[in-house]
Amino acid sequence: MRKALKQYNFDWMLWRTYEAGSRLSAGTKQEYDIALRYIPNFRDPVKEVFKAKAGQLFLQMTATYLDNIVNAHQRGKKTCMTTFCFSPAILYALDIVPVTLELLTVMMTFLYKRGTGEFLDYCNEAGFTETSCSSQRGSMGALLADIGTPIDMVVTDSPGVCDTNANAFAFFAAYKDLPFFQLNMPPWLVEERVTEYHVQDYKALIGFLEEQSGKKLDVDRLREILTELQRQDELINELEQYLSYKPLPLPVTTCLFIYAGRFMFAGMPIYTQLLEMLVNEGRENVTLLKQGINISHEKSRGFFCYIDHYTHSLRLWQMLEELNIGYSGNILSHFWADSNPPVVHNNWKEAAYSIKTGTLEEMLTSISAINSRMPMIKSIRGPYDSPYMWLQDTLALASMYKADFIVYNGTPGCRNTWGMVKLLAQDTEKAGFPTHIMYADAFDDRVQSWDATRDRFEEFLRVRRLL
Amino acid sequence: MFEELYTIARSINNEYIIKAKEQGALCIGYTCSYFPEEILHALGIIPYRIKGLNVSSLSIADAAFGPFICSHPKCLLQHFALGDYSFLDGIIVTPGCDSMRRIDECIRKTAVNLDLPVVPPFFFHYAVPHKITEYSVKWLVEELHRFIDSVSAHFGLPFSYEKLKESIAFYNKMRKRIEELNALRMHYPARITGADAVAVYVAGLSMPRDRFYSMMESLLSEYTGTDLEDRKRVMLIGSANDDIDFIKTVEGETAVVVADTLCYGPRLEVDYVDEEDEPLHALALRYLNHSHCPRMYGGYKQRLAKVVEAIRTAQVEGVVLQNIRFCDLHGAENGLIERDLEKMGIPCLRLEREYGPLADNERMRMRIDAFLERLEVRRLVCERP
Amino acid sequence: MIVAGCDIGSLTTKVVLFDGKKIIASSIIKSKPKPEDGAYEALQQACAIATVNQDNIVYCVGTGYGRKRVPFANNTISEISCHTKGAFYLYPNVRTIIDIGGQDCKVISLNTHGEVDRFVTNDKCAAGTGRFLEVMAKVLKIELQELSNMAKKGNEAITLASACTVWAQADVIKYLNEGISKENIALGVCKSMAKRVGVLVNQASIKRDVCITGGVAKNSAVVKELENLLGVTIVKITNVDPQLTGALGAALFAYQKAGGK
16 A cells, blocks of 8 residues: 555544535535635535535534544543444444444545555455455555554454445454454345344343443433434334425435435434435425426436445536436435335335334334345345345335336446346336346446446447437 | 276266166156255165266257356256156255256256256255254255155155164165265375265265165275375365266376365265154264355355365365356355465465366366465475475 | 587577687577577587588587577476576676567576576567567558667657567557557667566566566667666677577587586
């Protein structure tokens, strides 16, 4: 790794950048316009985020997330490296600071033209395999090279769902000789013994977290967080209703804010605030019959059945707007509460979670169910055509959100989806949804340049007459 | 005897299975070493560890699997699609790794897409946990119950715990024989090549076990050993391998693989099933603990300790760490093992390879030769005054 | 006594004749579809230069991917060992060798005795090998030898998808169509090559002094980019064509095996 990169911690650098970015709209418009001139490399992502009224709050929230990480030890807190598909609610309940690899990777790929290339490469130098998913490697490389906040423990819930994800965390823990805990997911969702297994596993997790943090789980704190989550679910439900409207009354970045916020701050008031802002904007636009998305008219609507593309400047979202494509979400923006519109619409209560805040046992059952319904954890765990798995979810969501086509985008490291995405695409095509498989890497432009990715996407739209 | 074992190991079907089936025997294939064969044996079913050898094209497999997938499950799928496994009455798919667990839907959907009757009549997804805890062992015992109920009902076979105990005892006896074979490998000087040993293991996974046991007994009583004194003693670690020719590539003319952790074989220790314990519990414990597989996340230190112990016992001079491209589990753990063994002064070679029709033995040959030359120099250095 | 080293690579076949004190002749030819023919031709050329008869050669070691197809070889030794031997002979202070050949890239770490300590190689991919540069030169419609000079005239390198030669090729075509100068594209190609090799070097852990061998060592633009990336000066072997290092090492081994000291 270049010496220059080792001069300062990468998470500190990100924190200062996002912190500065979040203040950009604090002044007058003139001051904002002038400031943009001085940040040629950050101008585009800033402009894209600020298209949404909640954009400034989103940047602030991101800065807060990074502040928590960078200053965790000074504040007497432990840091826990974890994955985006593990709900951080329990960590907040135990006053542990989550360090979510995929989020850090995206925070960097959004802003920096070079992305996380050098950190990805450093993983190779450390002996890690280069075929593993870039979402973890992008920031893991920096942490392996000790240019980030030291990590106290490692937790993942992807065993049984995503090997390459779980493997990255296991590697890091072994490399640094850190305490490690895995929540292990059976290939099914709704059986009683599966629920029992989830709860036992989750209790063991809490035991681990208590031991590592030296703190005991505060029942009232947990109740507070679950109550906040209930409120957040209500807001997300309303947003999901709006996402099925035509025209879309919400900005194109709405789903990104929903899931990124949830991965960062599930159960915390700052995320509720963000959702409330999004809901208010949606309500306002619905009342005024106004489009929230910045396009002349929606030519067609896409559903991303997996993840988005996270390279520089939120280019994916820019492209969708330029092409007049409506965006109706992806696998990451759904959390499967029992009140959630797709759950209610399809009568899928047995596959959803409900939040009960009465006894400790009820709360533990609820939080383990919330975790086991996290994106990917719910639907990528078993054969894709099994009940409540990926195919069923994709078709239901694409229908409900009135998608005209489906897009798969992932990374070459995604073993479990590349193991059957062609089969999924066959089924979604049969169901009447033109389906495009992107061969790009959502976190690494070096695999397939953005230009080539965009060319192919546009070709798909043209050939399938979606424009 | 070795010739016959080589033939069985290198082919998909064999005369023993054909004969047994003609006499009404059932045969069920499984994808992963986690599955306890004893259960099938107790039901009178021949267990068969599915192999991917001798595939010349992946044209069908590539239509189902994406490009970024390990070639081993692709070869398995190609075989199924071509009907090479039509002799199987059932298949047990285990989530050994993501690529392998997708074999489930890939076989089913390929059969539908190509309108081929290639899905075995009995199809079972056997969920093995990724860790060892009281509740994960309990889960696995429940899975075994579920399997027994399912297979008994499907084939109308009564299951008996007495028969299971007998099968466990029989398998332990077989493990004793395998242990004797392993001792020949680890002996100084080695008395059997790694290729020969692997031929025995793989053949053993491909034929009726009672017959295999008799062959093992004869082999061990008749075998006089072979002179491998000058060969460099190498350990092989990494991705699944049923291909004897790969072992031959590693050994060449100047090395011998004295120990390995590969899953088409006993790995470093045979690990007996506790015959005093409740049988399903004993099987669940043994098979979960026997794993030397990075799919058991968080178990690196214990695996490394076993490797180091085996290096000392078998007087290993160098370790070859191989993974099939896109095998992230071994691809990553090999990096840790290399780091830690090199720190201890044990030379390592990391190899990334292909499996099946894309296997590139020449490219590997060069790297292995260079590594063996390094070991040769180490021997000379040790002799330096 | 005269010995020979014959290195059959994917792109070129090389022979070095050595008399115990110095290289008396060498040859580099394009590899033939039948390696044996290439080996004979290279040997004949070298013998003609040295005005010796092939029968005068007492021992030959074959190396390279085609080492087992050298019909006159008495022994074969891996190119890793041969490159190490050759580089150490030419520059005894070397402790890291970067060998970028036609179809692979190797980084070798040596100890003070000139013995291989560790080595890492690229796996399966043309990116980071001479093949990558060959493909790109073809797209730019220039000879491979012109690539370095063209790159040196560039002032703003384009970014290539460096992970895959096929995608990088598509990118180059796109840039050409957009009117980007060939010089800047060539510079981007060399930078991309250096990045890929740099990852491998860092995996092997760099120890000074570092030298580069193999055909790509002649591309000074790639070498310069590597130096910038790794933060070290790379020793260029100037007294011998760097492509001959492997064959020289093989000849040195041949001399040892023939009883020479």
